[in-house]
Amino acid sequence: MNEMNAPAASKKQPNTNLGLYGGAWLRLRENRWARWAVWVLAILLLLLFAVGPLLSPYAPDHADWDHILVRPGLMASHYLGTDVIGRDLFARIMQGGRISLMVGFAGALVSLLIGVCYGAIAGFVGGRLDMFMMRLVDLLYALPFMFFVILLMVFFGRSFLLIFVAIGAINWLDMARIVRGQAMSLRNLAFIEAARVYGQSTIGILVRHVVPNLLGVVLVYATMTIPQVMMIEAFLSFLGLGVQEPLTSWGTLIKEGADLMEVAPYLLIFPGGCFALTVLCFNMLGDGLRDALDPKER
Amino acid sequence: MLSLILRRLLQAIPTLFLLITISFAMVRAAPGGPFSTERALPPEVERALQARYHLDEPLPQQYLRYLGSVVRGDLGPSFRYEEYSVNDLIAQGIPVTARLGLFAMALALLVGIGLGIAAAWWHHSTVDRLFMLAAVTGISVPSFVLAPLFILLFAVLWHWLPAGGYAPGTIAPMVLPVLALALPQMAYIARLTRGAMLEVLRSPFIRTARAKGLGMRLILLRHALRPALIPVLSYAGPALAGLLSGSVVVEQIFGLPGIGRFFIQGALNRDYTLVMGVTILAGVVIILMNLLVDLAYMALDPRLGARG
Numbered sequence: 001m002n003e004m005n006a007p008a009a010s011k012k013q014p015n016t017n018l019g020l021y022g023g024a025w026l027r028l029r030e031n032r033w034a035r036w037a038v039w040v041l042a043i044l045l046l047l048l049f050a051v052g053p054l055l056s057p058y059a060p061d062h063a064d065w066d067h068i069l070v071r072p073g074l075m076a077s078h079y080l081g082t083d084v085i086g087r088d089l090f091a092r093i094m095q096g097g098r099i100s101l102m103v104g105f106a107g108a109l110v111s112l113l114i115g116v117c118y119g120a121i122a123g124f125v126g127g128r129l130d131m132f133m134m135r136l137v138d139l140l141y142a143l144p145f146m147f148f149v150i151l152l153m154v155f156f157g158r159s160f161l162l163i164f165v166a167i168g169a170i171n172w173l174d175m176a177r178i179v180r181g182q183a184m185s186l187r188n189l190a191f192i193e194a195a196r197v198y199g200q201s202t203i204g205i206l207v208r209h210v211v212p213n214l215l216g217v218v219l220v221y222a223t224m225t226i227p228q229v230m231m232i233e234a235f236l237s238f239l240g241l242g243v244q245e246p247l248t249s250w251g252t253l254i255k256e257g258a259d260l261m262e263v264a265p266y267l268l269i270f271p272g273g274c275f276a277l278t279v280l281c282f283n284m285l286g287d288g289l290r291d292a293l294d295p296k297e298r
Numbered sequence: 299m300l301s302l303i304l305r306r307l308l309q310a311i312p313t314l315f316l317l318i319t320i321s322f323a324m325v326r327a328a329p330g331g332p333f334s335t336e337r338a339l340p341p342e343v344e345r346a347l348q349a350r351y352h353l354d355e356p357l358p359q360q361y362l363r364y365l366g367s368v369v370r371g372d373l374g375p376s377f378r379y380e381e382y383s384v385n386d387l388i389a390q391g392i393p394v395t396a397r398l399g400l401f402a403m404a405l406a407l408l409v410g411i412g413l414g415i416a417a418a419w420w421h422h423s424t425v426d427r428l429f430m431l432a433a434v435t436g437i438s439v440p441s442f443v444l445a446p447l448f449i450l451l452f453a454v455l456w457h458w459l460p461a462g463g464y465a466p467g468t469i470a471p472m473v474l475p476v477l478a479l480a481l482p483q484m485a486y487i488a489r490l491t492r493g494a495m496l497e498v499l500r501s502p503f504i505r506t507a508r509a510k511g512l513g514m515r516l517i518l519l520r521h522a523l524r525p526a527l528i529p530v531l532s533y534a535g536p537a538l539a540g541l542l543s544g545s546v547v548v549e550q551i552f553g554l555p556g557i558g559r560f561f562i563q564g565a566l567n568r569d570y571t572l573v574m575g576v577t578i579l580a581g582v583v584i585i586l587m588n589l590l591v592d593l594a595y596m597a598l599d600p601r602l603g604a605r606g
Contacts, residue, residue: 033431141536142313142588144580146543147561148324151573154565155328231440238442238547239562258446258551262454272443280438287434 024216027292034288037281044278048097058088060095061246072266080270084260092248093271099243100230100250100275103163107229110168112222115175116214122176123183124210125202134180137173145170149232153241163242167232175221182214216293223286227279234275250275299596306592310585317581318368321574322361328568351377364574373575378567384575387560394464395556398548399541401476406483406537411530413484414491415518418526421496429488436485441544445478445551462553475552479544483537490533494526524598531595535588542580 028034057077058064064078064086072081072089080089122133149166156162186192186209195205230250236242237251238258250271257268348354352363367374373384417429452474453461464471498504499522507517546558557576564572 139313139316142310142581142585143317143320144539144542144577144584146539146546147577147580148320150543150546150561151321151324151328151565151577155324227438234440235442235543235547239550254443254446258442261446261450265450268443268446268450272439272447276435276439276443280435283434283438 024289024292028288031288031291033284034292037284037288040277040281041285044097044281045101048094048101052094053091056088056091056094058091060091060248061087062091063087069264071264072270081264081266083256083264083267089267089270092253093250093274096248096250096253096271097274097278099247100233101278103160103167103233103243103249104226104230106164107167107171107233108222108225110164111171111175111225111229112218114168115172116179116211116218118172119176119179119181120183120206120210120214123180124187124206126184126187130180130184134177137176141173146232146235149236150239150241153236160243163233163236167229170232171225171228175218175225178217178221179214182217183210186210186213220286220290220293223282223289227282227286230275230279230282250278299593302592302596303589306589310589313585314578314581317578318365318574319361321577322364325570325574326357326360351375368578373578374571376564376569376572378564378569378572384571387572388557388575388579391555391557391560393466394554395542395545395549395558397472398475398479398545398554398556399538401472402480402483402541402545403534403538405476405480406487407530407534409480410484410487411491411527413488414530415495415523415526417488417492418495418499419514419518421499426492430492433485433488436481437489439482441478441482442547442551444481445475445548448474448478449551464552464554471552471554475545475548475554478551479541479548482544483540486537487530487533490530491526494529495522498522498526528595528598531591531598535584535591538587539580539584542583 056079064082066086067075067078067082068086069084070078070082070086072079074081078088078090080093082088083092118133118137122130149170152162152166192205192209195209200208233242233249234251234254237249238255240255243249243252253271254268254275257264257266257271261268345354352360355363364374371385373388376382376384376387379387413429413433417426420426449461452458459473460471461474462471504517504522507521512521542558545556546561548554549556549558550562557579560572561576563569564576
């Protein structure tokens with residue numbers, strides 16, 4: 001099958017000497033939306049993790065009782081106003097963003113690790129093991145996971161660790177399926193055969209040859225998983241089950257804003273806007289990466 | 299066709315079994331019980347209550363008892379709403395949640411597929427770029443941000459639509475919840491449809507149809523749509539699961555008395571049977587939906603039917 005595909009693929013991409021990832025990099029740089037997304041994300045990360053805390057004189061949990069529900073722009077030091085007990089919204093958005101992003105990265109990492117290992121093993125080993133493993137995935141797909149996660153959060157406290165585990169446990173299924181398909185098509189290629197003839201063990205082949213060749217797919221999918229995980233975290237926080245006081249996350253802030261929006265709509269609009277913008281950028285970057293690695297889609 | 303349905307229903311049995319087992323295990327492993335939350339009851343009363351709901355039996359026996367009653371279609375009595383069985387409560391909530399979910403799904407599919415087709419046909423045009431920008435924005439703004447924003451705009455500022463006050467048979471209070479639930483899904487479906495449509499439009503049989511001089515509408519609707527709908531359909535199953543969990547939040551925000559509200563209330567009150575009942579219901583809905591999707595596949599792609 002692959003012998004048939006190879007000439008067609010090289011005809012489409014004249015710059016084959018750059019290698020698969022080199023060509024993809026060029027195509028990604030030509031994508032205007034992806035470029036914008038990268039810039040916005042870079043500025044955002046810089047702001048959240050490096051510059052932001054220096055800009056605001058307030059701690060995120062400091063209650064300024066003399067300045068409750070200050071509207072944005074009214075006071076020079078409360079850039080985005082204050083909430084119902086006088087906490088500075090800017091400082092809280094900074095802290096919430098740090099937590100939302102960290103949850104997003106960590107959750108994506110968990111689901112990536114599980115999904116890649118599972119899918120690579122199933123696809124590469126094949127046969128009965130593959131059938132069994134994929135049956136299990138099908139079975140898990142049919143379960144209403146959000147309901148389980150909500151129960152988990154309600155019953156067992158709302159610890160950070162649990163959020164990662166719960167989200168990672170939901171999200172690895174897609175990854176496993178995608179990686180399995182890729183691994184299956186890799187299995188019969190000549191260079192894998194060569195490695196086997198060389199006497200490399202199955203695990204060695206998996207680690208040294210299969211997984212590196214999956215990197216492109218994994219990268220695309222990871223970029224798409226981060227916003228998904230952030231969504232789940234925000235969803236849980238919105239229900240009051242996610243990140244707890246005194247810490248905050250964008251989901252928690254959106255919840256607080258939604259409760260008070262008739263009095264102070266900015267409490268909803270700023271966190272909601274930041275959240276949507278970040279998710280949007282990740283999605284655009286993911287789209288760009290996918291198009292770059294798989295140009296026929298465009 | 300019949301054999302497919304039968305096989306799927308057989309496959310659903312282990313799934314349901316797993317579903318019931320996980321829910322039971324999770325609920326029972328939770329600290330705190332349904333009667334231990336508010337105030338301490340006298341020990342005799344508590345013992346009597348536990349005996350009444352068979353909570354004093356060993357866990358395996360409770361599990362088998364629950365399994366048996368679920369098989370008979372009885373989800374047990376609610377621990378908190380003493381007068382009601384879980385079946386009653388679910389029957390109360392279903393009309394609301396079903397209406398919300400079905401309207402949202404229908405809207406998302408109709409508009410999403412339409413936008414996707416338009417974007418694919420005018421590929422690389424301004425229409426395409428505009429729609430896809432809107433779509434990627436749409437999937438980035440979740441229901442729980444949209445819903446409060448809608449309330450703020452349409453209910454608080456402009457007074458166009460009510461933000462709550464659901465009563466059976468009224469339409470106006472459902473408009474905003476349906477929209478909030480449908481928009482993100484609509485955006486996703488539009489992207490999927492466009493991608494699939496582009497793939498199909500590149501295939502030789504479409505080139506032939508164009509060469510024959512068929513009009514645009516004929517090519518799109520008669521030839522290209524059917525194969526292009528397959529990936530959209532396979533998304534419909536997971537999408538419904540998304541709608542179900544999304545409606546948990548949307549019902550909360552708009553104060554709709556649906557299944558999702560019972561679920562959250564039940565979880566907070568440690569109402570074991572209610573929570574398990576709703577979870578099982580959600581699982582059953584997903585299984586049925588996947589079956590429907592498989593049947594629709596066969597209608598769209600006759601080759602699948604021949605293979606059985």
